[in-house]
Amino acid sequence: MSCSHNSRTGGFAVALAGGIGLGGGLDFIMGTKDYLDTLFSLAGRVAVVIGGTGELCGAMAEGLAGAGAEVVLVGRNEEKAKARLARIAALGGKGWFHAADGTDRAQLRALLEAVLQRSGRVDVVVNGAGVNSATPFLEIPEEEFDRIVQVNLKGVFLGCQVFGQYLIGCGQGGSIINVGSMSGVVPLSRVFTYSATKAAVHNLSMNLAREWAPKKVRVNVLVPGFFPAEQNRKVLTPDRVASIMGHTPMKRFGEARELIGATLLLAGGAGSFITGAELMVDGGYHAMTI
Ligand SMILES: NC(=O)c1ccc[n+]([C@@H]2O[C@H](COP(=O)([O-])OP(=O)(O)OC[C@H]3O[C@@H](n4cnc5c(N)ncnc54)[C@H](OP(=O)(O)O)[C@@H]3O)[C@@H](O)[C@H]2O)c1
Numbered sequence: 001m002s003c004s005h006n007s008r009t010g011g012f013a014v015a016l017a018g019g020i021g022l023g024g025g026l027d028f029i030m031g032t033k034d035y036l037d038t039l040f041s042l043a044g045r046v047a048v049v050i051g052g053t054g055e056l057c058g059a060m061a062e063g064l065a066g067a068g069a070e071v072v073l074v075g076r077n078e079e080k081a082k083a084r085l086a087r088i089a090a091l092g093g094k095g096w097f098h099a100a101d102g103t104d105r106a107q108l109r110a111l112l113e114a115v116l117q118r119s120g121r122v123d124v125v126v127n128g129a130g131v132n133s134a135t136p137f138l139e140i141p142e143e144e145f146d147r148i149v150q151v152n153l154k155g156v157f158l159g160c161q162v163f164g165q166y167l168i169g170c171g172q173g174g175s176i177i178n179v180g181s182m183s184g185v186v187p188l189s190r191v192f193t194y195s196a197t198k199a200a201v202h203n204l205s206m207n208l209a210r211e212w213a214p215k216k217v218r219v220n221v222l223v224p225g226f227f228p229a230e231q232n233r234k235v236l237t238p239d240r241v242a243s244i245m246g247h248t249p250m251k252r253f254g255e256a257r258e259l260i261g262a263t264l265l266l267a268g269g270a271g272s273f274i275t276g277a278e279l280m281v282d283g284g285y286h287a288m289t290i
Helices: 007-018 032-039 055-066 078-092 105-118 142-170 194-216 230-235 238-246 255-265
Strands: 046-050 070-075 096-097 126-128 174-179 219-225 278-281
Touching: 007 055, 007 230, 032 174, 046 105, 046 142, 055 070, 055 078, 055 096, 055 126, 055 174, 055 255, 070 078, 070 105, 078 096, 096 105, 105 142, 126 142, 142 174, 142 194, 142 219, 174 194, 194 219, 194 278, 219 255
Parallel strands: 046 070, 046 126, 070 096, 126 174, 174 219, 219 278
Antiparallel strands: none
C-alpha cells in the first residue's frame, strides 16, 4: 500500500511541527486562537470511522468533522449514514460514506484504497463496530459467540492491521482509537461474549501502543460507560437500568455527544503523548464500589 497524500500535505507538515505528531513539541501561545487550534484542530485531516453509522461512533464522527476533519463513515447501513452525513453537512462539516463489512479484510483494504483515492490520506482511525447479546451463558450458541467475536474483536484486529500498516508505512504519525467498554475492564453480567471481546480489544490496543509508539502511531481505547444505543437497547431492561444507575455516581446515562471531547483529545495534538490509554467516559462508573 503506497502512502499517498494530497495537496494538503503541506498543511500536515506544519501541523506536525506544531505537535500533532509524536515528539513534535507543542508550540503555541496561550490565550490566542492558535492555542486551541494547535491542540484540537483537525483541519486538513482525514478520519475513518468504522461503525460511524451507529449512535456512538456517529457522534464521534460528528465531533471529528466539527474539528475540521473530513470523515469517512463506514458500516453497512446507508440510510443511517445518510442521516448522519446530513447532520455533519448542516454543521458545516465534510464527510462521505463507504459501505464495508468490518470483518472482511478485502473490504477493509478496498476501503483504504477508496479513502486514499478520494480523500488522499488517513490520519485518524476509529474501530468502533460492535454487536451485543444477553443470552445466558449456558445457552450461547457457537454461531452467536463467533459472530460477536468476529465483529467486536476480529474487526478491530483487521482495522488495526490494514490501517496500522498504512500509517506506519507513511511515517507521518496517526491515531487509532479502538472503542472498548467498561465490560472490558471488569466483566459485566449477562453479556459474556461481548465482555470477553472488549477485554481483548483493551489488551490488543495496549500491546499495539507499545509496539507502534516508535513508529509515531498512537493506539488508545475510548471506554464508554452506559449510553443507550441500538446494540444494547434489548439488554437495558428496567432492573438492569436501576442497577446501572446504582453504580453510576452521576446517576444518568451518557449522551453520545459526550464522547466528543475524549475523541478529540485522542485524535489530535492535545493527545500527542497519550498512547496505550484506556480513557473512560462513564459518569464515574469505574470509580464506584459501595
Ligand atoms: N452504547 C453503549 O453504552 C456502549 C458502551 C460501551 C461500548 N460501546 C461500544 O461502542 C461502539 C458503538 O456502539 P453503539 O452503542 O453506538 O451501537 P450501534 O448504534 O448499534 O452502532 C454499532 C455499529 O456497528 C456497526 N457494525 C456492526 N457490525 C458491523 C460489521 N460487520 N461491519 C461494519 N460495521 C458493523 C453497525 O453499522 P451498520 O448497521 O451500518 O453495519 C452499527 O452502526 C461499539 O463498539 C460498542 O460495543 C457502546
